[in-house]
Amino acid sequence: MGEFVLVSLYLKSIIKSKIVRKLITYSIFIFLVLAIYDSTQTGSDSFDSLPTGLSCILILTMSIFYLFEQMREPDNLFLYSSPHFWIVVGIIIFFSGTFFVFIFSQNSLKDPNFEHSFNLINSSFGILKNLIFSIAFIIKPGKSSDNSLKRQNSAYLR
């Protein structure tokens, strides 16, 4: 729950579209209500697959939207010279990799084989995510491309 809220707030801070920012705020509230309702229904001893799966889908959607937004109106001349890009890539890879394992967790986590798989997948993608995040922390932010890419098509006589 906390993870979803924090990641959503981070994505909200880097997405430029006002409508999507509003939608993120609403989705946080709706998600919180749904997660609290779900926890009252299923009990605290089982894995809450539904809210976790939903949070994965929402975070992936927001991350993909950020990438498409950057594709349309890039902040940097080279997308991969921005730390935000690497953070979002880390988020996408982690949440897409762990999506299925979270979905199956509610029913199968008591199975020792599944638990082994769960730990393996979760840890592998966690390491991968942290490695990608470390690139984001090491990288120096690229120069802004205000003059080169936001330039309107100035071919006269359009």
Next chain:
Amino acid sequence: MIWLQAFPLQANSPGPSTVLFFGTLGMLVLAIGLVVFIVFHQRRVIRYQNQLQRMEEEQQKILLNASIRWQEEERQRIAADLHDDAGPLLATARLYLNENLLKQEMNVQLQSIYNAKQIIDDTIQLIRNISHSLMPPTLRNFGLESAINDLFQKISGSGSMNASCRFHDYRQRLAPDQELMIFRVVQELVNNILKHSNSSFIHLTQNYSEDRFYLRLHHDGRGITQQDFDKMNKSSLGLGLKNIQSRMKVLHGRINFEKDLSQTYYKVTMEVPVEMEMMTM
């Protein structure tokens, strides 16, 4: 290997482990594919932008060269006018007024002075013509409508072509620089029509709408379309057309060459955002 051991694939029916393995792998491939696609697409966009920028710079260079060449030609023309016409006239006047004039008889003196005066009058007229060709006084004093009317009356007066113009909405004069540039464009267009089109008439109409000033020229001779205009602008030919292009760029306006729907006339439409004349107290 650890992963393959962790997910024993079941041959008969796909169990949760198989679904988990392929599902996770599929999602990972999709995610990496998406990121790779976005990175490559952005690189392609950058390449395209660079290409566009290069083309724009090239176009700017062509326009600048045309403008410099035009200036040089104009200077040469003025120099030739002064050297070939004003120079000999003044030299002749000097000959009439040399120091031997005082030793001549009275009537010879008077004749010489009269001839010199005639020559000096001709020189004044010549210099006035040169000055008018540089900056038409009608344009400066009475505005674009009068200057274009004047130009068209001269063309009609020559008898070679019927030229007419009509200003529908010209209540306030434009900024002097704008008027001069629009006038030069009209002059160049009319000059081209006279030289190349072999048409029997030129008609110009003016209109004004939503802070935009429109001028449209019609003629029934051989003309060019927008495609020809763009092509000639990119080639080394068509100095006058390049001047029109660079002037329109300075005016932040647009020009469009087209053939009339009836396929009988050629139309040239100019659209210029209006800058009103600054009122001086």
